[in-house]
Amino acid sequence: MEVTRRHLLLLLTPAAAAFLDHRNGVSAAAPESKYKLADHYWGMIVDIAKCIGCGNCVRACSQENAVPSGYFRTWVERYSVPDYPEEHPIVESPNGGMEGFPNTEHKNTKNFFVPKLCNHCEHSPCVQVCPVGATFETPDGLVLVDKTYCLGCRYCVQACPYGCRYIDPHKEVVDKCTLCYHRISQGLTTACCETCPTGARLLVDLKNPKDPVHEILRTNAVQVLKPHMATGSKVYYKSLDQSVR
Amino acid sequence: MKEAAHLIRVAALFVTALLVFLLVRQKVMPATFGQYGHFRGSALEEIRARPIAFAGRPTCEMCHDDQLKVLKTSKHANIGCEACHGPQAKHADDTAAAKPILPDTKLLCARCHEANAAKPPKFPQVLSKDHSGGEACNSCHQPHSPKIG
Amino acid sequence: MHGVEGFMYPNEVELQWSILIVLYPFITGLVAGAFILASLERVFRVEAVKPTYRLALLTAFGFMLVAPLPLQLHLGHPERSYEMFTTPHKTSAMAMFGFVYMWYLAVVLFLEIWLDYRKDIVLLAQSATGLKRWIYRLLTLGSYNVSDKSLAIDERAGYIITVIGIPSAFLLHGYVGFIFGSVKANPWWSTPLMPIVFLFSAMVSGIALVMLMYMAAVKIRKQQIDMRCLDTIARYLFYTFVIDFSLEMLDLIHRMYESGESFQSLDFMVHTRLFFSQVLLQIIAGTCVPLALLAANQVYRFSDATRRLMYGAAGGLTLIGIFAMRWNVVIGGQLFSKSFLGYTTYKLEFATREGLLPAVFLMILPFVIIWGLITLLPPWSATHARVVGGQHGGVS
Numbered sequence: 001m002e003v004t005r006r007h008l009l010l011l012l013t014p015a016a017a018a019f020l021d022h023r024n025g026v027s028a029a030a031p032e033s034k035y036k037l038a039d040h041y042w043g044m045i046v047d048i049a050k051c052i053g054c055g056n057c058v059r060a061c062s063q064e065n066a067v068p069s070g071y072f073r074t075w076v077e078r079y080s081v082p083d084y085p086e087e088h089p090i091v092e093s094p095n096g097g098m099e100g101f102p103n104t105e106h107k108n109t110k111n112f113f114v115p116k117l118c119n120h121c122e123h124s125p126c127v128q129v130c131p132v133g134a135t136f137e138t139p140d141g142l143v144l145v146d147k148t149y150c151l152g153c154r155y156c157v158q159a160c161p162y163g164c165r166y167i168d169p170h171k172e173v174v175d176k177c178t179l180c181y182h183r184i185s186q187g188l189t190t191a192c193c194e195t196c197p198t199g200a201r202l203l204v205d206l207k208n209p210k211d212p213v214h215e216i217l218r219t220n221a222v223q224v225l226k227p228h229m230a231t232g233s234k235v236y237y238k239s240l241d242q243s244v245r
Numbered sequence: 246m247k248e249a250a251h252l253i254r255v256a257a258l259f260v261t262a263l264l265v266f267l268l269v270r271q272k273v274m275p276a277t278f279g280q281y282g283h284f285r286g287s288a289l290e291e292i293r294a295r296p297i298a299f300a301g302r303p304t305c306e307m308c309h310d311d312q313l314k315v316l317k318t319s320k321h322a323n324i325g326c327e328a329c330h331g332p333q334a335k336h337a338d339d340t341a342a343a344k345p346i347l348p349d350t351k352l353l354c355a356r357c358h359e360a361n362a363a364k365p366p367k368f369p370q371v372l373s374k375d376h377s378g379g380e381a382c383n384s385c386h387q388p389h390s391p392k393i394g
Numbered sequence: 395m396h397g398v399e400g401f402m403y404p405n406e407v408e409l410q411w412s413i414l415i416v417l418y419p420f421i422t423g424l425v426a427g428a429f430i431l432a433s434l435e436r437v438f439r440v441e442a443v444k445p446t447y448r449l450a451l452l453t454a455f456g457f458m459l460v461a462p463l464p465l466q467l468h469l470g471h472p473e474r475s476y477e478m479f480t481t482p483h484k485t486s487a488m489a490m491f492g493f494v495y496m497w498y499l500a501v502v503l504f505l506e507i508w509l510d511y512r513k514d515i516v517l518l519a520q521s522a523t524g525l526k527r528w529i530y531r532l533l534t535l536g537s538y539n540v541s542d543k544s545l546a547i548d549e550r551a552g553y554i555i556t557v558i559g560i561p562s563a564f565l566l567h568g569y570v571g572f573i574f575g576s577v578k579a580n581p582w583w584s585t586p587l588m589p590i591v592f593l594f595s596a597m598v599s600g601i602a603l604v605m606l607m608y609m610a611a612v613k614i615r616k617q618q619i620d621m622r623c624l625d626t627i628a629r630y631l632f633y634t635f636v637i638d639f640s641l642e643m644l645d646l647i648h649r650m651y652e653s654g655e656s657f658q659s660l661d662f663m664v665h666t667r668l669f670f671s672q673v674l675l676q677i678i679a680g681t682c683v684p685l686a687l688l689a690a691n692q693v694y695r696f697s698d699a700t701r702r703l704m705y706g707a708a709g710g711l712t713l714i715g716i717f718a719m720r721w722n723v724v725i726g727g728q729l730f731s732k733s734f735l736g737y738t739t740y741k742l743e744f745a746t747r748e749g750l751l752p753a754v755f756l757m758i759l760p761f762v763i764i765w766g767l768i769t770l771l772p773p774w775s776a777t778h779a780r781v782v783g784g785q786h787g788g789v790s
């Protein structure tokens with residue numbers, strides 16, 4: 001409720017916005033002068049070998065962004081891949097992995113967790129199909145939704161190869177990961193990265209050469225999900241098994 | 246020309262409709278539309294204006310340096326405070342307004358350390374039933390410095 | 395999770411496009427098909443189908459008025475749909491819908507009907523009474539000139555509009571096919587054949603509908619049916635159906651032979667969740683049977699009564715088959731996971747916004763509108779004789 005009113009007021013006057021920010025005890029969203037769109041280009045690195053499937057990221061995301069229950073901006077999948085044939089893995093994601101995973105054992109399989117989130121694609125199929133410009137790629141490399149402008153036609157949900165979008169059942173508009181834009185624009189990391197106990201997820205600013213994460217990209221074999229989709233995904237996976245889809 | 250007067254009327258009707266459309270379009274287009282691309286530019290600031298829930302470890306460290314000292318030397322040195330204690334931005338704003346609740350270690354520790362075939366083999370994990378027999382984890386381990394002895 | 399088999403991405407469990415989005419290509423298909431049948435007479439001078447010319451146009455118009463309603467009803471925020479016109483996104487296949495729709499409705503269908511009926515309208519504006527008189531007077535746009543010369547101009551303009559209208563009809567429905575065919579994330583949809591398959595299935599359904607409408611209209615008015623007309627329509631229905639079926643089989647064979655990464659998953663879906671609607675309804679009952687009925691008429695001459703029965707059955711089954719085809723495309727494309735590891739279920743609700751009830755209502759509505767149009771602009775008016783000396787001499 002707070003968010004809706006907030007949006008409304010924001011549309012009315014900047015003064016109202018400033019007041020609300022003050023009342024909520026938040027320093028006003030970094031003004032354009034401080035946060036320069038042109039200086040950043042965001043992505044993420046996910047290290048499969050470090051993920052322990054604790055579900056912290058899923059819970060934190062839900063708390064940070066008030067994600068409606070039953071829908072996920074990020075989720076974790078548990079893969080059980082038979083040694084042969086590899087193309088028939090058993091995959092589970094009970095409640096998106098929010099409460100962790102049961103230790104189901106499948107014979108002769110390798111097992112691992114795969115955290116998923118919006119890939120903030122450079123050539124987003126979802127942005128391409130939006131009929132009105134309610135979802136868009138920002139100059140700093142994010143794919144965002146203007147919830148006051150979305151028609152709720154759901155074409156973008158169909159176009160996303162990764163299943164990252166859902167319809168907010170209360171607002172009847174599309175919703176998805178913002179890569180915690182409200183946090184990263186203030187110099188914080190995302191809620192999922194903040195709470196990941198093993199550092200399996202790392203926010204990366206691809207335009208900032210001083211970001212230590214660049215070293216990881218330079219020295220490791222990384223992959224993106226469904227590379228044949230040619231979406232220019234900016235979520236890079238380390239130690240990703242080919243069976244993951 | 247006279248014989249086609251009705252066609253001119255119909256054409257005029259269409260042209261008028263088109264002009265009205267263009268005028269209305271001018272009126273209802275959001276002011277910042279097209280500022281950065283094919284979208285409402287002010288949407289960026291609106292999305293950025295969302296209040297945060299997780300304050301971030303550096304914020305916690307500003308006050309809790311005693312805890313930090315212990316944590317820094319332990320196996321848990323790199324874990325964010327809010328990974329276990331939950332979102333504390335409200336507490337950081339006004340420590341009186343929101344007090345963090347101490348998590349129940351039986352639930353908390355199991356999330357990470359309960360044995361699961363999909364966890365990396367080197368990651369320390371136990372079957373809590375065998376390991377502690379229902380005893381709370383913090384009766385032996387201190388979460389900020391879990392090593393015993 | 396209920397109704398889920400295997401693994402779905404967690405956000406995928408719920409279907410996004412419901413029965414209303416099944417209606418959308420079905421209805422626009424009927425519009426495009428009916429219009430193309432009408433243009434057979436006008437542009438390709440197939441005189442035999444003349445008795446259905448005006449009926450086909452009114453049918454197209456009636457369905458066209460309803461076409462955007464399922465979309466509006468489906469939108470989370472219908473009140474924002476004007477944004478499609480004010481800020482259309484040029485990379486979006488869907489953004490063009492509003493413009494293609496307005497073009498087709500206003501420039502093609504409205505103008506063609508208006509020009510064809512102008513003489514009737516002017517005469518009725520003088521003879522009718524009450525509210526009707528005002529409607530006709532409005533429709534004349536204040537011009538009562540029905541001299542031979544002006545009607546000859548109308549005839550020529552109407553011809554040009556029909557010529558423009560044919561590619562427009564192709565555009566309208568080929569474009570609807572493109573909306574699905576261009577979604578690379580969905581292998582069930584993503585094929586360049588989709589627009590062409592949609593186009594030909596549109597023609598098939600539109601021709602079948604006008605044929606049935608004509609038969610029904612004759613029956614209701616207790617008149618003698620023009621068997622030459624009916625035979626010709628059935629023949630065209632047969633031709634387009636053969637092309638449509640060949641294209642669909644080509645798509646199927648191509649998929650089976652290529653056996654890409656999605657094939658196993660889709661193949662399993664067709665054999666289980668889509669078996670009834672795809673194999674039984676669409677292919678057997680909705681395609682093979684009507685094709686056999688129509689083919690039989692090409693090689694053997696049955697009695698008039700038998701032919702009428704066969705055509706009626708073929709037309710009805712065709713419409714069911716094409717509806718099933720739209721269903722299988724729209725719903726089928728959402729039943730499997732984009733991970734190709736699982737399947738979900740579509741639960742058709744009844745009295746909800748996107749349930750069966752509004753869908754049934756939306757399918758009845760065009761017929762009510764067509765009935766209204768027929769009362770206002772009777773297709774069988776005595777004055778309906780093309781001016782001799784126009785583009786071509788009409789024989790009515």
